[in-house]
Amino acid sequence: MDTLPQLLVESNNTDDQTKFDILELPAEILAQIFQYLLVDPIVPAENSEATPHGIMLNTALVCKKFSTVALPLLYKNYFVSRVSCRFGHDATIQLTKSSSWYRICCFFLACLNRSEWGLGYPRLFYITTKPDMPAISSKVKKYPNPASKEWDDIITCTMDTQEVFEELAQEDPPLEVQENLHMLMRYSERMDIGSFLVYLRHPYGNILFRCKPMGSYTAETPTSYGKLNVWDDKVFGTCTKCKTRLVKLQVCADCRVSQYCSREMDWDSTHKYVCKQIGFDVPSPPPMEDDPFRLDPFDDLNDMFEHGALL
Amino acid sequence: MASVKLTTSDDKEYTLDRELIFQSNLIKNMVTDLDVFDAPIPLPNVTSSTLDIVIKYLKIHKDDPPPPDKPIxxxxxxxxxxxxxxxxxxxxxxxxxxxxxxxxxxxGLLDIGCRTVAWHIKQCKDYHEIREKFNIPKELWRSEEEIAEMKKELNGILG
Incomplete structure (x- = not known):
């Protein structure tokens, strides 16, 4: 019995006792702590690295235990923040709150890194391996970067959308279909420039997304800023303000993202304050080496002037 | 008012009001499910000094409405x-x-604890400072080459 108090005194004197504190916490509590690093947007001006992502990056570099918890959280937050969604279906809104949303965002971004997407008529991307979700989740685990080449083998690209839809419709319907998503496959020359379609088979139903990258393209940044606007078909083709279905697709000539039923709806609204953030530069296909059909970057602008869109 | 007895790992006994300690879901479930009123509940993972702080928290928050289920x-x-x-x-x-x-x-207590740790991490400029602040033992550090490699990889992914 005499040795016990002695041991306690000894351990009090050495620094060993303070060595383990935060490292003793189980991973799920560490994850909760790190979540707070990502939510709070306070950024001290003098420290350029102190964005939530920067702080998280620093945390990940501290030690091995930190990085195993911090890196998945960092990737998740980063890639989900790249996708800004404009959804109207209950099913797709539910999807953004589900745990598979992160993997789906990675899939969108992987499509963005394929060279086929920008060549004129919108291309349709879908996943070839079945069942769909395990294929993406294994990719996400193994290759966290959707830009890596390893993603290519699960993605199929086609221009012949009608045929693919018929083919996919003949397959067994997905389990637990909660809502029949009706697919609007209308193509508009002005709306769809630089966009691509993603078809997803999901327990929530078959969903068609329209994705449009934000910003402009240069040789250095072939995927623009790597950010996407994503619509489902309930929102695409409806007025952003009054939500009515548009007979004739009209789009804000500056951002090419917001859709309006009339001029008055457009500029009388608050849109002019957010327009430039949504993406001032007109999306156009990335320039490709030796491509005889490479578009003149000013073609779009000329086109707009001709249609009086900028007046 | 009915009370609940707790014993900490260093054999100190506490007698607390039920309303106070019922903010802990563990104790609440134990008492209501098992109907233990008189026997002290042993807490082998909690020392008395820690429980003192927990009780302080419980006293501050004893009149709070039950917390809603909301994300961070x-x-x-x-x-x-x-x-x-x-x-x-x-x-x-x-x-x-x-x-x-x-x-x-x-x-609630878990939440403010996590927030405080997050706040402390945020005050650090880089990973050296975080290591210093939290006393991360040297043998767990990643080597500088490893860190350079990780940074390169992460910059490739995060752009």
Whole structure:
């Protein structure tokens, strides 16, 4: 019995006792702590690295235990923040709150890194391996970067959308279909420039997304800023303000993202304050080496002037 | 008022009001499910000094409405002053408090503990400072080459 108090005194004197504190916490509590690093947007001006992502990056570099918890959280937050969604279906809104949303965002971004997407008529991307979700989740685990080449083998690209839809419709319907998503496959020359379609088979139903990258393209940044606007078909083709279905697709000539039923709806609204953030530069296909059909970057602008869109 | 007896790992006995300690879901479930009223409940993972801090927290928050189930959205600065004062602790004690809150299932205390640690991480400029602040033992550090490699990889992914 005499040795016990002695041991306690000894351990009090050495620094060993303070060595383990935060490292003793189980991973799920560490994850909760790190979540707070990502939510709070306070950024001290003098420290350029102190964005939530920067702080998280620093945390990940501290030690091995930190990085195993911090890196998945960092990737998740980063890639989900790249996708800004404009959804109207209950099913797709539910999807953004589900745990598979992160993997789906990675899939969108992987499509963005394929060279086929920008060549004129919108291309349709879908996943070839079945069942769909395990294929993406294994990719996400193994290759966290959707830009890596390893993603290519699960993605199929086609221009012949009608045929693919018929083919996919003949397959067994997905389990637990909660809502029949009706697919609007209308193509508009002005709306769809630089966009691509993603078809997803999901327990929530078959969903068609329209994705449009934000910003402009240069040789250095072939995927623009790597950010996407994503619509489902309930929102695409409806007025952003009054939500009515548009007979004739009209789009804000500056951002090419917001859709309006009339001029008055457009500029009388608050849109002019957010327009430039949504993406001032007109999306156009990335320039490709030796491509005889490479578009003149000013073609779009000329086109707009001709249609009086900028007046 | 009915009370609940608790014994900590260092054999100290506490007698607390039921209303106070019922903020801990663990104790609440134990008492209501098992109908133990007189026998002291042993808490093998919690020391008396940690339980003192937990009780302080419970006293501050005894009149709070039951917390709604909501995700982490609030900023660190939303903490009330009493909680901030309570959380001015050494890191090893704070870790004990967080573990105790996790064990006793007191969501509110777990929450402010995590926020405080997050706040401390945010005050650090780089990973060297975080290591210093939290006393991360040297043998767990990643080597500088490893870090350079990780940074390169991460910059490739995060752009």
């Amino acid at each position: 959205e609030k900023a660190v600065d939303d903490m009330i002053d009493e909680d901030k004062e309570l959380m001015k602790l050494e890191f090893n004690i704070m870790a004990d408090v967080i573990l105790a809150a996790n064990y006793l299932d007191i969501p």
